[in-house]
Each structure stands twice: as structure tokens, then as C-alpha cells.
Amino acid sequence: MKVIGVDVIRGSIRSRSRRPGYAFVLLEDGEIVEETEVTLHRLLRRLAEVRPEVLAVDSLQELAADQHELYALLQAMPTGTRLVQVTGGERTESLAQVAGRFNIRFNRLNPYDEARTTARVAALGAGAEVIAFENTTDIAVTRHRSPGRGGWSQNRYTRKIHGAVQRKAREIEAELAAAGVRYTKQETRAFGGSSRVVFTLPMARRDVPVSTYYGADVQVRITGKRL
Known part of the structure; x- marks a missing residue:
């Protein structure tokens, strides 16, 4: 310990x-x-x-x-x-x-x-x-940076970021399924994949079998709901 x-x-x-x-x-x-x-x-x-x-x-x-x-x-x-x-x-x-x-x-x-x-x-x-949160936790998978706008190369870059968000969300969904965790999912589809995916779990933040993550294109934030 x-x-x-x-x-x-x-x-x-x-x-x-x-x-x-x-x-x-x-x-x-x-x-x-x-x-x-x-x-x-x-x-x-x-x-x-x-x-x-x-x-x-x-x-x-x-x-x-x-x-x-x-x-x-x-x-x-x-x-x-x-x-x-x-x-x-x-x-x-x-x-x-x-x-x-x-x-x-x-x-x-x-x-x-x-x-x-x-x-x-x-x-x-x-x-x-010290307990400050309910037994409900959100896992939010989102873009770590803005894709910007305009141009063919920018569209390719946007597709890359949204594809990365979608892949990371699928990884997390597989982890939750393997752990036998119940959840609901809200997904915002975007060009090339997803711009935001939120999993809501009926458990305390400390028991969530997923870790916070910050990558070049994707971030994963885990937040408990306040009491």
C-alpha cells in the first residue's frame, strides 16, 4: 500500500x-x-x-x-x-x-x-x-486542440483529429466493456469521426477503470458530479 x-x-x-x-x-x-x-x-x-x-x-x-x-x-x-x-x-x-x-x-x-x-x-x-462527488462520473473524450478552418490540408487535419477522438473513445468503450461497467454514451459526430464522446458511469470517480489522458490531438477528462 x-x-x-x-x-x-x-x-x-x-x-x-x-x-x-x-x-x-x-x-x-x-x-x-x-x-x-x-x-x-x-x-x-x-x-x-x-x-x-x-x-x-x-x-x-x-x-x-x-x-x-x-x-x-x-x-x-x-x-x-x-x-x-x-x-x-x-x-x-x-x-x-x-x-x-x-x-x-x-x-x-x-x-x-x-x-x-x-x-x-x-x-x-x-x-x-474527503468525499465531494456523487457516485456518478463522466469520461469526456474530446479534441485537445482546435482544427482551425479552411483549405484542403486543413480538412485533412480536421479529419485526423476527429478520427483520433473516435478511436480513443472506442478504446475506452472496450475497456469499460471488459471491466463489466455499465454506462451511457453521448457522441457528437463530426467530419472524419467524432468531436466529443461522453461516457456517464454510475460509480465514484476513484473506481473508474480509465485514466486521464492528454495527447497531441485527444484528451480524456474524468469528472465526478458534485454533491
Whole structure:
């Protein structure tokens, strides 16, 4: 099991001039395999690369200033990664109290020690998962760039892009069928193929057996419906 724990070293998510830097700790099967400092942008990149089961934090306000930013963060995370606030949900307690239940001691003044502790208690089952979406998810396959207009060569280019969208949609449809997932499909046909195909699935975003994709001509975006 892979768990990433983070804690703010400096700055604040609410500040425009001093953006936060985070202590980043990657725990794999109970062992620390990476410790480093990351920005929020770098954190999202590492999440995409590592694809952990859990991103653990002791306070959501360290990652998102408001509900809008929280939705954006959850949409940007890999589909299989859960965001867990280890200090609880509606009724919270301190990280020290949570760690104490597992006989874990840490230095509260050391962000890396807090990040290690956050990851460890999350791996042991502490905390509450942050859920902001219904159990309905859209997979949208669209053009990654505009085909432009005019000319024979432009028509060929447009046909190439729309053909790529259609092929990618068929790949995803085959993946969903192989996984036994029910879905509805809306397809916008266009010159040479399709300009947009949307699959709607009756499941949570994290359970979708398809990944976000950005190619030269095609993009695949996975979005959950807000609660």
C-alpha cells in the first residue's frame, strides 16, 4: 500500500505572495521510500506518477483555501487516490491525539515528522475520507486542440483529429466493456469521426477503470458530479 503524507513547511495556500511548500513523505508497505519538499504543483505531479492509494493530511486547509479549490484538487488527483484527513471529519481531534492511539510519538515542530506521522496513521486506518462527488462520473473524450478552418490540408487535419477522438473513445468503450461497467454514451459526430464522446458511469470517480489522458490531438477528462 502506498500512502503519501504532507505537511506545510512554509507559506500558505491563502497567500498570493508566499505559496506553500510541503514536506512530502511517501510510505510504501509501511516503509519510508521518499522524503522531499514539494510545491502543490509538484505534489500533483508526484501523485500522478506514484498513484498512491491515499493522500493524507492533518488539515484540508493546508491544501485548499475554499470549497472551490477543494473540488479542483480532487478532480486533479488520480482516480484511484483517496484524500484522507487523518484528524477526522465533522468532529476533529489533534494529530497528537490520533497518533497517541497508535503509540506514535513525533516532533510537532518538525514538518517532516508530522508528514511521516500523517502517512503512518493513515496507513493504519485513521481519519476520514474527503468525499465531494456523487457516485456518478463522466469520461469526456474530446479534441485537445482546435482544427482551425479552411483549405484542403486543413480538412485533412480536421479529419485526423476527429478520427483520433473516435478511436480513443472506442478504446475506452472496450475497456469499460471488459471491466463489466455499465454506462451511457453521448457522441457528437463530426467530419472524419467524432468531436466529443461522453461516457456517464454510475460509480465514484476513484473506481473508474480509465485514466486521464492528454495527447497531441485527444484528451480524456474524468469528472465526478458534485454533491
